[in-house]
Amino acid sequence: xxxxxxxxxxxxxxxxxxxxxxxxxxxxxxxxxxxxxxxxxxxxxxxxxxxxxxxxxxxxxxxxxxxxxxxxxxxxxxxxxxxxxxxxxxxxxxxxxxxxxxxxxxxxxxxxxxxxxxxxxxxxxxxxxxxxxxxxxxxxxxxxxxxxxxxxxxxxxxxxxxxxxxxxxxxxxxxxxxxxxxxxxxxxxxxxxxxxxxxxxxxxxxxxxxxxxxxxxxxxxxxxxxxxxxxxxxxxxxxxxxxxxxxxxxxxxxxxxxxxxxxxxxxxxxxxxxxxxxxxxxxxxxxxxxxxxxxxxxxxxxxxxxxxxxxxxxxxxxxxxxxxxxxxxxxxxxxxxxxxxxxxxxxxxxxxxxxxxxxxxxxxxxxxxxxxxxxxxxxxxxxxxxxxxxxxxxxxxxxxxxxxxxxxxxxxxxxxxxxxxxxxxxxxxxx
Amino acid sequence: xxxxxxxxxxxxxxxxxxxxxxxxxxxxxxxxxxxxxxxxxxxxxxxxxxxxxxxxxxxxxxxxxxxxxxxxxxxxxxxxxxxxxxxxxxxxxxxxxxxxxxxxxxxxxxxxxxxxxxxxxxxxxxxxxxxxxxxxxxxxxxxxxxxxxxxxxxxxxxxxxxxxxxxxxxxxxxxxxxxxxxxxxxxxxxxxxxxxxxxxxxxxxxxxxxxxxxxxxxxxxxxxxxxxxxxxxxxxxxxxxxxxxxxxxxxxxxxxxxxxxxxxxxxxxxxxxxxxxxxxxxxxxxxxxxxxxxxxxxxxxxxxxxxxxxxxxxxxxxxxxxxxxxxxxxxxxxxxxxxxxxxxxxxxxxxxxxxxxxxxxxxxxxxxxxxxxxxxxxxxxxxxxxxxxxxxxxxxxxxxxxxxxxxxxxxxxxxxxxxxxxxxxxxxxxxxxxxxxxxxxxxxxxxxxxx
Numbered sequence: 085x086x087x088x089x090x091x092x093x094x095x096x097x098x099x100x101x102x103x104x105x106x107x108x109x110x111x112x113x114x115x116x117x118x119x120x121x122x123x124x125x126x127x128x129x130x131x132x133x134x135x136x137x138x139x140x141x142x143x144x145x146x147x148x149x150x151x152x153x154x155x156x157x158x159x160x161x162x163x164x165x166x167x168x169x170x171x172x173x174x175x176x177x178x179x180x181x182x183x184x185x186x187x188x189x190x191x192x193x194x195x196x197x198x199x200x201x202x203x204x205x206x207x208x209x210x211x212x213x214x215x216x217x218x219x220x221x222x223x224x225x226x227x228x229x230x231x232x233x234x235x236x237x238x239x240x241x242x243x244x245x246x247x248x249x250x251x252x253x254x255x256x257x258x259x260x261x262x263x264x265x266x267x268x269x270x271x272x273x274x275x276x277x278x279x280x281x282x283x284x285x286x287x288x289x290x291x292x293x294x295x296x297x298x299x300x301x302x303x304x305x306x307x308x309x310x311x312x313x314x315x316x317x318x319x320x321x322x323x324x325x326x327x328x329x330x331x332x333x334x335x336x337x338x339x340x341x342x343x344x345x346x347x348x349x350x351x352x353x354x355x356x357x358x359x360x361x362x363x364x365x366x367x368x369x370x371x372x373x374x375x376x377x378x379x380x381x382x383x384x385x386x387x388x389x390x391x392x393x394x395x396x397x398x399x400x401x402x403x404x405x406x407x408x409x410x411x412x413x414x415x416x417x418x419x420x421x422x423x424x425x426x427x428x429x430x431x432x433x434x435x436x437x438x439x440x441x442x443x444x445x446x447x448x449x450x451x452x453x454x455x456x457x458x459x460x461x462x463x464x465x466x467x468x469x470x471x472x473x474x475x476x477x478x479x480x481x482x483x484x485x486x487x488x489x490x491x492x493x494x495x496x497x498x499x500x501x502x503x504x505x506x507x508x509x510x511x512x513x514x515x
Numbered sequence: 516x517x518x519x520x521x522x523x524x525x526x527x528x529x530x531x532x533x534x535x536x537x538x539x540x541x542x543x544x545x546x547x548x549x550x551x552x553x554x555x556x557x558x559x560x561x562x563x564x565x566x567x568x569x570x571x572x573x574x575x576x577x578x579x580x581x582x583x584x585x586x587x588x589x590x591x592x593x594x595x596x597x598x599x600x601x602x603x604x605x606x607x608x609x610x611x612x613x614x615x616x617x618x619x620x621x622x623x624x625x626x627x628x629x630x631x632x633x634x635x636x637x638x639x640x641x642x643x644x645x646x647x648x649x650x651x652x653x654x655x656x657x658x659x660x661x662x663x664x665x666x667x668x669x670x671x672x673x674x675x676x677x678x679x680x681x682x683x684x685x686x687x688x689x690x691x692x693x694x695x696x697x698x699x700x701x702x703x704x705x706x707x708x709x710x711x712x713x714x715x716x717x718x719x720x721x722x723x724x725x726x727x728x729x730x731x732x733x734x735x736x737x738x739x740x741x742x743x744x745x746x747x748x749x750x751x752x753x754x755x756x757x758x759x760x761x762x763x764x765x766x767x768x769x770x771x772x773x774x775x776x777x778x779x780x781x782x783x784x785x786x787x788x789x790x791x792x793x794x795x796x797x798x799x800x801x802x803x804x805x806x807x808x809x810x811x812x813x814x815x816x817x818x819x820x821x822x823x824x825x826x827x828x829x830x831x832x833x834x835x836x837x838x839x840x841x842x843x844x845x846x847x848x849x850x851x852x853x854x855x856x857x858x859x860x861x862x863x864x865x866x867x868x869x870x871x872x873x874x875x876x877x878x879x880x881x882x883x884x885x886x887x888x889x890x891x892x893x894x895x896x897x898x899x900x901x902x903x904x905x906x907x908x909x910x911x912x913x914x915x916x917x918x919x920x921x922x923x924x925x926x927x928x929x930x931x932x933x934x935x936x937x938x939x940x941x942x943x944x945x946x947x948x949x950x951x952x953x954x955x956x957x958x959x960x961x962x963x964x965x966x
Binding site: 168169238240241244245248287288290291293294295297298301302304305306307309313314316317318320321323324325327328330331332333334335337338339340341342344345348349390393422423425426427428429 | 641642643645646647697700701703704707708711712713714715717721722724725726728729730731732733735736739740741742743745746747748749750751752753798799801828831832833834835836837838
């Protein structure tokens, strides 16, 4: 799955994003070099903080990369007003240049460990920090702008509120960019991607925003002490998210492993459940399923043949597409029953339980009660039963044609169309 | 209250009286009443609505930082009131417990506040020039809060439950010091912004935001962890449906393994891995054709070889699950014997990984005390005798002794208690498995056959 996503990663959207960030960074560096950087100590300290934050980045659920500490540090550097008693003087360009340079330095340990940095994530962070800085620095203007005046008049409550508002705007901007990239990469509808990104980023994003604002404000009193001290809460947050992502990952790995029982037991062909789940995920993304729905879809696809375990004799080749419809439904039901017993995978059980039903029956309208995920699995399963791990294009086209011929009742036309795209794309990439 | 011993009742009374005295005296000292009310409500509200979540040695409460910020913001006398706010916290505790809690937190906060002031901390005001000097009084105050809290609790627990006071004190101090230091930092941060940058209540919201998010993520983690557990259990049961008689076997092996490991003092994280290893130790059986597992006659050499592959098959299946790591060794080697005649590798003695030596004993024990299609369950005593007999040749004596010793403390509920009823349910056609690969008696028979 990862290889597939990574390969598809280099969409035009990503290129555009990285290009825009690159231009911004170049312009900023040139502008920043025009004048000597006052308060180099502050720039260096925040730069170091951002670099460390980048070095300890983490991967969230849904293959999202995040560097909460780095992002909070960059945001704080963008929003900082008075440092002790002296107003800061750095400009938007300084903020972007420092963030970019520090992020690159922070990426070095990862590159040395053989993990290439995700350029789209880096570009996004630089652009959102740019937005925050552009909304704050000109109006602070070394302490003489509107916002500088608020600070002078000891109206820190107001200043804090403005900072929070700016952080929110930057956060929304970040989510929109992330959604654009994701929609482009997965060929998914934009709105559903946006929804997913908001859900995924809102928790950690709020913590990052709060920490950035806190450090910027606290620097008035604590100066550089603000950084190490206010980082601790965020580290706790990062720790919790890491734990959560860890267990989600373990969960997925375990389901992937245990779903192989049907293969090891000789009921299905090797790699069948994995291939079906990859196909299904590709289709699910293109049809705009939410993150949670995608997880359910993946689990259901992996375990869709679990019911076969209760068969006395394996079906030849494990291909349920060859079994009688009633038999298929019985297998699906038995699999669903096992999954339901976990008590926590009810949605997955429903998907598995209804995977064998036609989406429409003669003289009836489309059966809307059948989950989209079930229809996806039905088509992906049938396709893989016919093609297996063969790479012959004739077999592939033949299988797709047979699916198309059954679009009247068995297979949802939307699903089959999307399946054809996914198959075609992974074939083009030589997977 | 009625079921408390007299001494404990007197003790609770004394603590509550002391707290009342402090609160009355506090009325004669100046402090910012508005802030005390806000802090008290924040504290009680957060403790009621977002109680502590805990899991794998991490505890995240939301109200505590507010309590620890209060003596910097409103001083010792005001902090006593905020601490007393613990009475308002909505919990399932009895009235006595709530009142005691309020009283003891009032005293803790008061003592901590006095320590803060004594070490030179300033109340209601923090400026750039106070850093980093203020860190010392804050640290001392937090430790005092922690110590007074531990002492007061020690009194009530040792009087009510008749445990040695020292044990209670050391236990609670060890557990709470890191937590206090962490919360102390949150408290300081809140105070810095509250009175230093002077943004008031907004400080509370901003500081608690990352903490609330952390708590949310952590509870998600805890829920997911639980979901994971039940999923793994169910799926393993599904695997066990292949053989009616092994139902629940994996779970019991896991339980017995954990008993042994606890007894020999295994570290908590390894214990956890062992628990999973126990549950998953037989998944490789799926790779063994059903007809072999249920075969009535004596197995041929090739057939036995196929059965002997199941630990390897299990490992193949699970090898992608990163966190299992050490558990793999337990799964792969759970049929090794101390004398080197086991399978799949024929490791001997201490070459066999610790996990595998634990699981081997647990596995054999459960298999003997469960009903199998060809025999009734044996009694726990019989099984122990059998384990004793095979100690040293098949099993690690240390693990056998540990299991036997922990069986004394924790009685074993064997699966085959109602075997008569189960047996009646069974269709006649269920094939008879004459060779149980887990049963040490049969293991010996194998050895005789193959030699």
